[in-house]
């Protein structure tokens with residue numbers, strides 16, 4: 001299933017848990033530099049769109065476009081791999097939590113590079129051999145996530161496609177945007193159906209893996225096993241879970 005089809009199927013409750021996390025937004029907006037015109041690719045419902053610049057959104061899912069708040073930036077129905085803009089039409093192009101849904105991430109990144117002088121992408125490092133161990137949810141409950149990453153380009157390949165440098169983005173313990181890693185210090189959140197519906201990983205893995213993981217996590221929270229295994233997290237304010245900014 002393509003990323004567009006996925007969001008046309010699962011996107012209706014996106015805004016229940018997904019919104020701009022101000023500390024991550026500050027990093028993205030700083031990386032945009034002095035750009036006045038910005039294209040936001042895979043824009044979804046408009047999270048992270050800077051309020052003080054001239055933004056054009058691009059979003060292929062009709063269900064996601066329909067949920068953009070009144071007064072938000074104009075939104076074009078298109079996919080990253082074929083942006084309907086002339087070369088260098090924008091000062092900057094941004095893409096947040098979307099590249100992993102594209103049919104051809106490298107082609108999409110090259111399109112961003114073609115239409116803008118500056119490119120800022122928030123994504124994750126899937127190539128690090130230690131990534132599976134970095135996050136307890138994947139390590140102890142959802143090892144199947146590894147299957148989703150087969151064939152996925154490495155961070156080096158993604159960055160190389162646009163000549164980007166990479167910067168780590170630590171995830172605050174109380175992250176406001178409910179993406180997959182957001183609740184690393186709030187494990188009970190993953191027991192909540194609403195939280196899981198805002199995270200595409202669960203839909204991609206299917207109900208059998210989801211039910212098994214949730215059951216197992218619930219048991220470990222009750223027995224104290226989760227707390228024992230993850231005692232090093234309790235006092236952390238922010239965690240390095242492989243999230244990265246690519247800046248070109």
Ligand SMILES: C[S@@+](CC[C@H](N)C(=O)[O-])C[C@H]1O[C@@H](n2cnc3c(N)ncnc32)[C@H](O)[C@@H]1O
Nearest residue numbers: 003004007042043044047061079080096098101
């Ligand atoms: C997790 S959402 C992120 C939305 C928004 N950027 C945010 O931070 O909330 C992923 C978005 O990527 C979009 N998407 C899927 N395939 C795409 C493609 N080929 N090109 C551009 N966007 C795509 C989906 O429709 C969805 O809206």
